[in-house]
């Protein structure tokens with residue numbers, strides 16, 4: 394891959410705190426969801442901003458908690474539908490009516 398712009402990775406302690414903050418924000422989002430869905434969406438966008446700023450990946454279990462199209466916090470059976478389909482978990486966002494697919498096939502086997 395061409396790397397024209399020099400990029401210094403952020404120090405490990407920073408990415409570590411960034412991840413901790415992301416996890417915390419998702420926890421907050423989960424607890425806020427019942428009372429204020431907009432607030433949980435705000436937590437999701439904050440978590441995404443932190444992830445982008447520190448170039449950390451949002452942990453995969455957390456990636457399933459929000460819609461990758463409209464970034465709203467998803468709660469299965471409340472605002473998203475979860476179905477299994479050919480070795481994939483399919484999340485259907487009821488807000489923007491789009492699908493997300495997560496393969497669950499174990500690649501190690």
Ligand SMILES: [Zn+2]
Pocket residue numbers: 460461462463464465486487488489490491
């Ligand atoms: Zn959506």
